[in-house]
Amino acid sequence: MLDDNEIIVEILQEIFGEEKRHYESKGQLSMDCPICDEGKHKGNLEINYFQHLYHCWSCGDTNNMHGTLGKLIKKYGTKSHYKTYSVLAPEGNQTFHKKKINKLKLPEHFKKFNEVSSIYPVRRQAYNYLTNRGITDEMIDRYGIGFCDNGSHAGRIIIPSYDENNKLNYYIARSWDLRSKSKYKNPEAEKDKIIFFESLIDWEKDITLVEGAFDSIFIPNSIPMLGKHMSSLLFDTLYEKAKGFITIALDGDAWENSLKLYHEIFLCKR
């Protein structure tokens, strides 16, 4: 299923044709200006669908070719384009992409280990699970790991992730009961729009890319990709910020994926 932003991109492609550039992490598209491009495919019309604004770098001032995305779609799209956009667009051009992420909260009944008596049976189950995986008290502390004893996430270890401003941007909710039907119950928030453990990454130092949050706990300055694929946000951020070496450490069955990632990073970084 397409998310809101993907639908907006599709609408824009239908109106203005294929974009010249697309920075997904910034929500930024370069398209051909319907007024001044004259078939030269220069991509001067910059559209930001996170901020819901557009601006033509060539004729923005002379032709008043700038403003809100709603205005642009109303003028150049069909009625149905505008109708679809209006449903998705936020009131007053807020960045709904960011709003969505900021609303994320830790599950109800989340508890840190040091907030609960060590003889509490549920805490002991959770703690034993972590100890069996080799996770120490220092790691629990450093990563703010907790657990839920009640509610929708009862029986789960919670590993929270914070962004560079120390705002919660995602969490992993792993069941410690082996009989549990679903191992994970992670939030609906789009995991490819965040960098897990971002608040803990030192971009000046060497970085290791791993698959899961549990892998990351054992490897200093590592980033879990929450899968075998790298999001375009992570790719862009590494490209912009990473100063040291980048090591790829995927699970043994993912050699092909590792190679692919290696090529993507290496070709861009040199």
Ligand SMILES: [Zn+2]
């Ligand atoms: Zn123009």
